[in-house]
Amino acid sequence: MRHLLSTRDLSREDAITLLDTAGQMAATQEREVRKLPTLRGKTVVNLFFEDSTRTRISFEAAAKRLSADVINFSAKGSSVSKGESLKDTALTLQAMGADAVVVRHWASGAAYQLAHGGWLHGSVLNAGDGTHQHPTQALLDAFTMRRHLVSDPTGADLAGLTVAIVGDVLHSRVARSNVYLLHTLGARVVLVAPPTLVPVGIEPWPCTLVHTLDEALETHEIDALMMLRVQRERMTGGGFFPSPGEYTRLYGLDADRMSRLPDHGIVMHPGPMNRGLEISAEAADSSRSVIVEQVANGVAVRMAALYLLLAGEEGAS
């Protein structure tokens, strides 16, 4: 594996290797000394064109626990006020000798361009590009599902599980990443969203689509229910939905809806949550909720991704 850009590029074998490696990484995190010497001497750059403290510290923790040197590079700039160009930033990182670049960017495709632009030689790890992909989020979600819902997780896929993803699919890189990865791992994916928040052209996606959460709960036995973050600004001024209240009524997860999940069903959210909008506090804090665990698993999954991208290349040379 040279880069990690999209879950669509991962074979079943790649995905299981990543999850199994994450399992080993997680085990090392139970020890008293959690730091591994694996990536000593390697330089990992966290290149963030978009603010995301949560994702950045997760990658930073992952790289540091593998003993890599970490450089945080915050390059502000939007499509309106362009800062330094992607190309110049990439050339700078190349000159600094980055072995891996973890990139978060507001523009869909930026990670792909960094990997294929011929500007830098290191591995590129996509930490979220626009509304396109966020592969480590999908991997940590799959890892969390596998731990909770598969009896003998190591080496296993998610065959037979049903996962519902609820909310703003249109603008969600989390949804796009999960649809492909979960399908590759054998799970059935049900998208639940108002028609205004579903992209035109999803017919080829390996999933089914329903338009209310109640319908999803009625027609499917849902093993994992993933609530997406909804941005309030999408609901005002001729927006995608009439009001937050109507959204909560049709798509919000409350205790009543949660009780209609099978006994083993888990509740997930990529964070940060809007409590009271897409998820009630009762659901977020319930025993079914694995939301905090998702964050912990994020570090293990990112350690696995960095390890496979960077330590793997030594074996090859």
Add this chain to the structure above:
Amino acid sequence: MIDATGLVALPGLVDLHTHLREPGREDAETIETGSRAAARGGWTAVHAMANTTPVADTAGVVEQVWSRGQEIGLVDVYPIGAVTVGLKGEHLSEMGAMAHSKARVRLFSDDGVCVYDPVIMRRALEYVKAFDGAVVQHAQDLRLTEGAQMHEGEVSAELGLAGWPAVAEESIVARDALLAEHVGSRVHVQHLSTAGSVEIIRWAKGRGINVTAEATPHHLLLTHEEARTYDPLFKVNPPLRTQTDVDALRAAVADGTIDIIATDHAPHASEDKDCEWAAASFGMLGLETALGIVQKVLVDTGAATWRDVARLMSEAPARIGSVDDAHGRPLAAGEPANITLVDPRAAWTVRPEDLASRARNTPYGGIELPGRAVITLLRGVPTHLDPRFEGAFA
């Protein structure tokens, strides 16, 4: 005398849709570099779009562009005037002054932006009747395309790029055809990109509405699948569409529903393309590659003959642009010798660095095209000579 055995003689090509970027963005193209690219591509006349800085919305600017074209003398540069002041869509520009200037402007367009307000569009269509002009429309519903990056469909859904739906073009094409009918005027629709637009044009012509339409080489060759590379060289407005749309456009060119091929040659400085897709400018070079692509997708496929190409790339655009006193004329004694000789067997590989344009934003780098113009004559004077003909005019 030239030995033209194996060559095809066409009346000099006439482009109705060229961005020469001067004045204002001389770092991307100048009237001189654009004229050279045009001559090499087989063109003897180009219509320069109004979206320069300053905008070509006054007689002063269009006369300057026209004179500069004459001074360079490689191609006749016919300025297109802006429909509205500053392309803002609010007030009609002084179209009469531009029409009566030295540049004799007959076509008016806010290209790059749609004349969106239906009342402004109606008034423009009415107003240009006074001097036998036409409104040239960039059909794009602005509200339906806010932030749009590429064709809205399966590829945009997967790539997470905001969609530019076909309906945003088709609704404006239909509206403008009906407006042209209502006020008895003439509208030319630029860069048709969807199968639906083709059907609307076909319907409008059947109804007797005075509408003409163009297709670009890139919309006849490329599809939205190209966006999977996230390479902004493929970012263009209107966007590359589906294979179904490409097939419909080719059929419409073949059956005459689409009147002309026009390049929408749109040079951009490298920093406007060497960036994130969403931050990049729309547009691609086209003058030097148009003929080769037309041969590849229309002639070599049997969809059209070279006679059709003469109509599509010279006679019809000259007529629509009201320059048919000088261009798009028969190849006959006594006519102005604006002639393009094509070698349909002179295959070549497009190398961006070899193009005459100042900018390098061609999407065809590395692609082989089957033929090219080998001699271009403007009023009998060679403006482009393939090396093997050098000396022929000595």
